[in-house]
Amino acid sequence: MPGYTAPVKDMQFLLHDVLQVSKADIPGYGDLDESFTEAVLTEAGRVAADLLAPLNAVGDHEGCTLENGVVRTPAGFREAFASLRAGGWTALDAPVEFGGQGLPYLMHSAVNETFVSANMAFNMYQGLTHGACSAILAHGTDAQKATYVPRLVSCDWTGTMNLTEPQCGTDLGLMRTRAEPQADGSYRITGQKIFISAGEHDLAENIVHLVLAKAPGGGEGTKGISLFIVPKLLVNPDGSLGARNALRAERVEHKMGIHGSATCVMAYEGATGYLLGELHKGMKAMFTMMNEARLGVGLQGYAVAEAAYQAAATYARDRLQGRAVTGAQNPSGPADPLIVHPDIRRSLMEQKSFVEGARAFTFWGATLIDRAHRLGDDTADGIVSLLTPVLKGFQTDMGFAMAVQAQQVFGGHGYIEDTGVSQFVRDARIAMIYEGANGVQALDLVGRKLAADGGKPVMAFFDLVKSEVKAHDGDARMQPFTEPLKTASKQMQQAAMFFMANAMKTPDAALAGSTDFLHLAGHVCLGLMWTRMAKAAHQALDEGRGDAAFLQAKIATGRFFMARQLPACALHLARIETGADPVMALPADAF
Structure with missing residues (x-):
């Protein structure tokens, strides 16, 4: 199976030579000196290479299984998730007052790249949780923040986003899931959601679903949609876990890739939900999560391409095939390595130039987000909003194309599952589809x-x-x-x-x-x-x-x-x- 080495030198070059983060006027950036960021990224790279990468093929081969209402994740996932949680990796940029470390979003992005490259499917569980946490922080009441955010930050609980239904994907105005108000201020949520990543699993003690549904009086189309917090296990007033909510995973989808990520069909059967944000303004609240998710998916596009490129470059250096047209480069061997051939070199250069350019684009985008959030910079906010579709769409289109290029370097061996490179192609494909x-x-x-x-x-x-x-x-x-x-x-x-x-x-x-x-x-x-x-x-x-x-x-x-x-x-x-x-x-x- 392909190995993985975190590109720490390249990340450091971007942080300190290109972006010059420690000189920036963004609050928190002054603490990002070279020794600190190198220590964080080196350790993240070690976790990615030693803990997560070995589970990538395991997750691909085993997938997730639904047994008696519980989704079992692949062997080793539970232990790895507990290790990630214990190391504080899920809480890097979360607010200190909720148990986070308060680092800039830029550092979350850099660390997240290493985890995605090593094991994209595994990283989905904490990635979606990060988005759910951000939505509650932005739109929740003080009580909701106190109840849910610390446990989401630590990943003792995980989060999801529930938008899609069998009859509606992009056109959310066709949504049928309903929310009926109750006397105690809660709502009864009834409906079916599909394609719900991490909808059910055995990695955390509770799952906090953010569910879009239509409440009475909202009218037709998306204007009538509200967003609700619907926990798998109800939470008692003292914060302890109570009874099982009226929701369940009906099916785990069998997918082209990211087999280790549990993609579920979820049934809400009069489940108790709590309004998040304003009534009938659910799209505004959900877009907080969706925009963050789109940036994260854009990162997935080049992060998987990075892993595939590393595998292809290693193979091209080692695989002996043919002779260089300009004369033998390995005269003592039966053939020259693939990397001497101009078309192989072209392919590797296309992969390398995309990955390194996309990394720089993503890191710069993260600084714009930090500038907007930490300084209230409207210009930065406007530019990153403009470029979010580009970060997501262009980088995932090209990331998939580059994964295919990496597979092509392997020739017929790239089509054989034993080499592992075909998994990168299959995993990368979903990034062009989900989150819009x-x-x-x-x-x-x-x-x-x-x-x-x-x-x-x-x-x-x-x-x-x-x-x-x-x-x-x-x-x-x-x-x-x-x-x-x-x-x-x-x-x-x-x-x-x-x-x-x-x-x-x-x-x-x-x-x-x-x-x-x-x-x-x-x-x-x-x-x-x-x-x-x-x-x-x-x-x-x-x-x-x-x-x-x-x-x-x-x-x-x-x-x-x-x-x-x-x-x-x-x-x-x-x-x-x-x-x-x-x-x-x-x-x-x-x-």
Whole structure:
């Protein structure tokens, strides 16, 4: 099975050379000196490699089973979850007053990457809990926070989000789950939810379900939806656990991947629930959790690709196959290693340049979240809201593509389960679908986010790119970065102008190009990140700091991305400007 090594050096380079976190004005960042972050990330990497990675194949092979109403997780999961809980890893960025460590969201993201790369399915249990905790912190009463947050922070209890039903996925206005008010202020929740990750399991003593349902008087569509806290076990006034609530897991789904994550069909049969947030304003409360989950899924996209890339690079160095066209590179052996061949090198460079660029994009996005939450910075909040669909959609589309590229390096052995690389492909695939399928992310970006707040966030983003390019005027070393970035940014602006000119009179013209725009924006974002990384690497080399070979490899990888990947922006723009006619030409009955 593939091993895993946390990319601590790369993370440290981003934190301290690119983002310069300890110099930032964000509260809490001053404590993130190099020795502290290295200690945290090194230990997280050890936990990921030694505890979680060995269980990845176990979870894939065994899956989860439903027995007498209880879901049994794969062998070793319970012990590993208890170890993670005891080590405080579930509480890194939670508020200190609720038992957390109060670290910035950025550190949660960095640690979370190592856990996802090592075992994506396992990490789902604590990842969803983190989101449920955030929703209760943002919208709960003081009593709800006191009851649920400390236990969610510690993962003594875990959390879920319940949106989807058999007849409605994206269109939540079709929801049938009902909430009937009771005399004591609670609600009786009745309905069925599907695709509920961690809906039932044996890792924690209680599960806190956040359930969307329609309460009387809310009207039709999403405006009538409210959000409820529905615990598996009711909680007594003194905080102890009481009777079993009227809910159960009806089935555990058999899925293409993430077999170790219990995906359940949940039945609510008059279960006791408690309103979270305002009545009939459930979507607002749930979006707190959904937006966080989308950022986490975007991280999953590149984190799984990182694990797959590590496996492919190792295989390419070791596997002997053919001779280099320029002459034998391993003359004492029967053949040269795969890595000498240009097409294999191309594949590995595409994987490497995506993963490292996406990591930088995600870390930068986490700093924007910290800036918005800890400083109340509206500009940062606007930019990260704009880019959330890009982080989720682009990174999971590309993460899956890169996992497939890694599998391809293995040839026929990549299709054999014994090598383990096919699991990365199967696991990565779900990230393109859940927390809002990527087509929906693209529609959200084009249909809502571009015009949000009068277009201020997208203009602020373009200003960031323009400032980055202008900062390197006259620096010949940076031209391979700034010139392609300038061109790509203009192409993104041209696409946005096309949407503005056509959206009102022919809305299909905008929506037909939405996925292309999502990818165009993603490439620009990674181009911006590679420009910043190249600048930081050159500066470190000039000052004689760091590992010269690492820094030179960083620059070479960035030049590859700018020369070979960023030109995709021109293709996406060309497609966008064809409008809706080529897409909508066939009548529905012709398919």
